[in-house]
Structures are given as C-alpha cells and as structure tokens.
Amino acid sequence: xxxxxxxxxxxxxxxxxxxxxxxxxxxxxxxxxxxxxxxxxxxxxxxxxxxxxxxxxxxxxxxxxxxxxxxxxxxxxxxxxxxxxxxxxxxxxxxxxxxxxxxxxxxxxxxxxxxxxxxxxxxxxxxxxx
Amino acid sequence: xxxxxxxxxxxxxxxxxxxxxxxxxxxxxxxxxxxxxxxxxxxxxxxxxxxxxxxxxxxxxxxxxxxxxxx
Numbered sequence: 001x002x003x004x005x006x007x008x009x010x011x012x013x014x015x016x017x018x019x020x021x022x023x024x025x026x027x028x029x030x031x032x033x034x035x036x037x038x039x040x041x042x043x044x045x046x047x048x049x050x051x052x053x054x055x056x057x058x059x060x061x062x063x064x065x066x067x068x069x070x071x072x073x074x075x076x077x078x079x080x081x082x083x084x085x086x087x088x089x090x091x092x093x094x095x096x097x098x099x100x101x102x103x104x105x106x107x108x109x110x111x112x113x114x115x116x117x118x119x120x121x122x123x124x125x126x127x128x129x130x
Numbered sequence: 131x132x133x134x135x136x137x138x139x140x141x142x143x144x145x146x147x148x149x150x151x152x153x154x155x156x157x158x159x160x161x162x163x164x165x166x167x168x169x170x171x172x173x174x175x176x177x178x179x180x181x182x183x184x185x186x187x188x189x190x191x192x193x194x195x196x197x198x199x200x201x
Binding site: 077080081082088091092095099 | 186189190192193194196
C-alpha cells in the first residue's frame with residue numbers, strides 16, 4: 001500500500017484514479033483525516049457523557065481515520081508518480097509537500113492538484129461524448 | 131540504485147538470520163554476537179534509515195521520469 005507501484009494500487013489500475021468514485025473516496029478520506037486530527041487534538045470525552053450516536057461516530061472516526069490516512073497518502077503518492085504531467089518544478093515541490101506533510105500534504109495535493117484535474121478530465125470526457 | 135537495494139536486502143536478511151540464530155543456539159550465538167554488541171542497536175537503525183532513503187529515491191525517480199507538460 002505504501003509503495004506507489006504495489007499492492008492495491010496495481011490491482012486498482014491507473015484508470016481507476018481518474019473516476020468520480022475514486023475522487024469521492026479520497027474526499028471522504030480527507031474528511032476522516034481532518035476529523036481524526038480534531039478528535040486527537042480536542043480529546044475524547046468520557047463515554048458516560050456521550051450519546052449512542054456520538055459513541056458510534058467516535059468509533060467510526062477512530063477505526064476508519066487511520067486507514068483513511070494511509071489510503072489517502074498512498075493514493076496521492078501513486079497519483080503523483082503516474083498522474084497528470086506537470087512541469088518539473090511543480091512536481092518537485094509537490095513531492096516535498098507529500099513527503100514532509102504526510103497525510104496533510106496529501107490533503108493539499110488532493111485539493112489543489114488531484115480534484116481539479118479529475119474534474120476537468122471528466123468534464124472534457126462528458127463534452128466529448130455529448 | 132540496484133546495488134543499494136541488494137545491500138539493504140542482504141542487511142535485513144543477515145539481521146533476521148542473527149535473530150533466528152540467537153533463538154536456536156543461544157549460547158554459541160551470544161559468544162559470536164558479544165564482539166559486535168556495541169553495534170547491535172546501530173545496525174537496525176542504519177538499515178531503517180537506509181531503507182527509507184532508498185524508498186524515497188525510488189518514488190522520486192519514478193515520478194520524475196514521466197513526461198512534462200508543455201505549460
């Protein structure tokens with residue numbers, strides 16, 4: 001999962017990365033990463049003071065959050081190695097952001113590079129087929 | 131790059147072999163490992179740093195190999 005060439009990424013293939021489904025999954029992963037960060041920063045309140053719904057939500061964030069972090073970081077690294085061609089300076093800069101920023105760098109990469117590219121691609125594809 | 135990969139792989143294999151030998155033959159292994167005892171912590175740390183650097187270099191080279199846009 002961590003090597004951009006290996007594991008689930010090879011199984012999913014390059015075409016999967018530019019689908020709406022993939023974009024939605026990475027968006028959910030970004031939100032879960034931010035939610036987990038907020039929970040870790042604020043702290044978990046005592047379970048006796050929480051309602052059932054809140055406990056379930058904390059559980060979901062606690063379980064899916066770490067998985068989402070690795071999925072997002074690995075996915076964005078994979079997209080960086082295989083994705084849309086850009087100039088070398090921008091590519092270098094985004095590599096540093098992804099390596100030093102880890103999953104938070106991946107959120108930035110998702111917002112400023114991946115999402116606009118996938119949206120543009122899908123729009124062009126729709127216009128081409130219409 | 132390929133040589134570095136082989137060196138790292140050999141290093142990890144030797145480390146795991148040493149651990150297996152310590153479990154299989156505790157007394158003779160302790161005599162042999164006694165001479166390298168001061169470096170026992172250093173070897174896995176160096177291997178970890180080396181593997182991380184190797185991984186970073188590989189990912190970087192893989193990403194920079196792609197064609198660039200005309201922009």
